[in-house]
Amino acid sequence: MSFRxxxxxxxxxxxxxxxxxxxxxxxxxxAVAAGAPRVASVVLGxxxxxxxxxxxxxxxxxxxxxxxxxxxxxxxxxxxxxVVACAGVCRAWRGIMKEVVRVPEASAKLTxxxxxxxxxxxxxxxxxxxRRNRTTQTYYLYIGLTEALADDGKFLLAARKxxxxxxxxxxxxxxxxxxxxxxSTYIGKLRSNFLGTKFTVYDAHPPYDGAIVSKSRSARVIxxxxxxxxxxxxxxxxxxxxxxxxxxGSRGPRRMNCVMSSIPASAVEEGGKAPTQTEFPLGNLDSxxxxxxxxxxxxxxxxxxxxxxDEEKLVLKNKSPRWHEQLQCWCLNFRGRVTVASVKNFQxxxxxxxxxxxxxxDMVILQFGKIGKDLFTxxxxxxxxxxxxxxxxxxxxxxxxxxx
Amino acid sequence: xxxxxxxxxxxxxxxxxxxxSLSTARxxxxxxxxxxxxxxxxxxxxxxFVKVDRATLFDLILAANYLNIKGLLDLxxxxxxxxxxxxxxxxxxxxxxxxxxxxxxxxxxVRKENQWAFE
Numbered sequence: 259m260s261f262r263x264x265x266x267x268x269x270x271x272x273x274x275x276x277x278x279x280x281x282x283x284x285x286x287x288x289a290v291a292a293g294a295p296r297v298a299s300v301v302l303g304x305x306x307x308x309x310x311x312x313x314x315x316x317x318x319x320x321x322x323x324x325x326x327x328x329x330x331x332x333x334x335x336x337x338x339x340x341v342v343a344c345a346g347v348c349r350a351w352r353g354i355m356k357e358v359v360r361v362p363e364a365s366a367k368l369t370x371x372x373x374x375x376x377x378x379x380x381x382x383x384x385x386x387x388x389r390r391n392r393t394t395q396t397y398y399l400y401i402g403l404t405e406a407l408a409d410d411g412k413f414l415l416a417a418r419k420x421x422x423x424x425x426x427x428x429x430x431x432x433x434x435x436x437x438x439x440x441x442s443t444y445i446g447k448l449r450s451n452f453l454g455t456k457f458t459v460y461d462a463h464p465p466y467d468g469a470i471v472s473k474s475r476s477a478r479v480i481x482x483x484x485x486x487x488x489x490x491x492x493x494x495x496x497x498x499x500x501x502x503x504x505x506x507g508s509r510g511p512r513r514m515n516c517v518m519s520s521i522p523a524s525a526v527e528e529g530g531k532a533p534t535q536t537e538f539p540l541g542n543l544d545s546x547x548x549x550x551x552x553x554x555x556x557x558x559x560x561x562x563x564x565x566x567x568d569e570e571k572l573v574l575k576n577k578s579p580r581w582h583e584q585l586q587c588w589c590l591n592f593r594g595r596v597t598v599a600s601v602k603n604f605q606x607x608x609x610x611x612x613x614x615x616x617x618x619x620d621m622v623i624l625q626f627g628k629i630g631k632d633l634f635t636x637x638x639x640x641x642x643x644x645x646x647x648x649x650x651x652x653x654x655x656x657x658x659x660x661x662x
Numbered sequence: 663x664x665x666x667x668x669x670x671x672x673x674x675x676x677x678x679x680x681x682x683s684l685s686t687a688r689x690x691x692x693x694x695x696x697x698x699x700x701x702x703x704x705x706x707x708x709x710x711f712v713k714v715d716r717a718t719l720f721d722l723i724l725a726a727n728y729l730n731i732k733g734l735l736d737l738x739x740x741x742x743x744x745x746x747x748x749x750x751x752x753x754x755x756x757x758x759x760x761x762x763x764x765x766x767x768x769x770x771x772v773r774k775e776n777q778w779a780f781e
Binding site: 312313314316317319320323324325327328331332337338339340342343344345346347348349351352370371413432433434435442443538 | 727763770771773779781
């Protein structure tokens with residue numbers, strides 16, 4: 259009897275015992291042992307190894323029981339990192355964990371880095387805050403851990419300002435420790451024009467099937483049917499922001515207009531859907547990933563409505579503040595989340611272009627405002643993502659349109 | 663010739679698990695007919711019950727699943743979940759002796775995710 263088959267016999271035997279529970283198998287074990295005296299001492303040494311390897315054979319449904327408990331109990335950061343750790347153990351664990359974890363739209367929780375590119379929840383806002391470091395010209399986005407306006411927070415994204423002669427870039431990264439050019443944690447940027455009146459948000463990865471890559475010399479469309487897309491290092495424009503003076507000139511609040519090129523206007527209607535990235539492309543942006551991570555998913559990107567490019571895009575405008583006669587200032591109801599008056603403060607709502615007299619929806623989709631020196635809150639919800647929200651807020655720092 | 667002896671992984675330990683789980687089933691089911699035992703007593707009983715080596719714990723999970731004892735399945739799965747908490751992927755692999763079967767690209771992705779999560 260070969261050594262390998264002896265081990266396999268013993269494993270099967272343990273499996274039998276576990277399955278049937280009560281059957282006495284001493285006689286059977288003795289028969290197995292008697293058959294291979296020469297390997298007895300080696301098997302003895304392997305006892306510990308066998309003890310360990312049993313966990314790799316835990317049936318998937320039982321492994322799922324364990325992982326579901328982790329997901330349920332570790333709902334908030336920082337303990338939510340246990341969910342990410344479990345998804346990094348091996349393929350089997352990763353597959354189950356990725357199935358168990360729901361997108362932020364459904365769960366109102368951020369879990370994996372890709373959550374930052376996925377639409378926020380429909381029913382509540384995700385309350386975040388931004389810290390500015392004027393010396394290093396960097397900005398850090400955190401999600402709040404408590405009800406407080408700002409606390410230790412869980413780090414989400416970092417942005418570095420890069421001023422050039424004719425434009426300014428805010429480069430956005432997943433890792434505050436590595437914000438160098440070519441860092442693998444780069445996920446997108448905000449670019450402003452020279453005057454600081456128009457901005458474009460670029461995603462480093464395709465926001466949906468059929469997304470157009472913006473390159474200086476050519477435009478390439480990502481194949482709709484590609485299962486394993488070759489993803490070039492990209493700049494996929496996902497929104498265009500413009501600032502204008504109010505009709506009152508600089509005596510009134512500035513007007514913001516955000517065209518979300520990756521989100522259809524129907525997303526905010528009843529039953530609407532916003533495109534959701536499900537995975538970051540594997541490997542460097544410059545390399546070509548070979549196989550989608552999960553074979554069970556046929557496309558890495560949840561396909562947006564097929565006519566995403568032709569459909570009307572979602573437009574966000576800032577909510578018009580009211581003039582408060584007694585306080586002699588423009589006021590918006592920030593519900594306690596903004597405490598310092600600043601021209602940077604805004605609330606974005608979906609603009610109903612087709613509605614009568616340019617109506618606005620009531621739901622505030624993105625709210626940004628100052629709460630202290632170099633400290634700002636950022637609250638966002640469906641259909642925009644943390645990444646898009648952060649980029650839009652960065653434009654508020656940069657724009658030169660001021661208000662008296 | 664010495665018969666190979668498995669230390670804690672002996673079949674007898676598995677046999678022990680089943681009577682162990684049966685007696686639990688008896689003690690927990692009996693509480694529904696008799697006066698309920700105080701909650702703290704049950705809790706400490708549960709805590710003691712799962713103070714076993716990992717191999718036995720594994721057997722208990724399989725036994726609870728096979729014998730369809732929900733309370734025991736909950737208890738054992740929760741115990742394993744508690745063992746997993748506050749560990750990095752590498753530490754979890756060590757505890758459960760699980761092989762890292764990611765491709766280099768997948769490994770890089772996992773590393774990036776965990777770097778971000780533990781930041």
